Amino acid sequence: MRDAIVAYALGILTSAAILTLLGIVMEDQPPREWIGKIALQAVPASIGALLGRSQLGGQQDDDKEQEPAEEASTSYTGELFMMAVGALFLNLNIAPTEEVIAISYKMTHWHSMATIVISILLMHAFVYAAKFRGTHTLAGKAPAWHALVRFTLPGYVVTSLISVCVLWTFGRLDDASLAQAMMSMIVLNFPGAVGAASARLVLRDRP
Secondary structure, eight states: OHHHHHHHHHHHHHHHHHHHHTTSSOTTSOHHHHHHHHHHHHHHHHHHHHHHHHHHSOOSOTTSOOOOTTTTOOOHHHHHHHHHHHHHHHHHHHTTSSHHHHHHHHOOHHHHHHHHHHHHHHHHHHHHTSOOTTOOOOOTTSOHHHHIIIIIHHHHHHHHHHHHHHHHHTTTTTTOOHHHHHHHHHHHHHHHHHHHHHHHHHHHTOO
16 A cells, blocks of 8 residues: 555656646646646556556565466456556557547448457467567466466457547547447457556566
């Protein structure tokens, strides 16, 4: 709880400083607008602070050996939660841009289907195929499709829910038809899927 509070406080201070530096938060704006802009930017900033601490922070006990991987394993709910955090981290930075809407208007249904398939394959390859630190390995007797059905596809569903929530937060779904909202969600899912997969690698092995 202490680490979370410190990370969020750093996110608020950093967001306020950068938004002021870039002229996005101005003195002539009402305080309600200041709070709204800083609050939105503080969410990905605080997640970034936690990720930075996870990756760059030193070990508390250098002399102690690392725990075996099986002891540091994460529950199924924890895996899905980490994917949601990773998707939220990237989506909050991309959803406010105009490119998401512009690309979604240019896409056909075939483009959307291809984007879904590529996003799912990227998620799966990122965690189970690419040789990054923290890459997951399948159990010896588990079939090849087990991880796809149990983790990757549910992870894509979680990413879709996060994308819809973020698009709604930034008003990108206002006056949009269901088909157009789905297209925007699929476009945002592409970077969100990468964020969800990378979060499993980054946070999985941390104590």
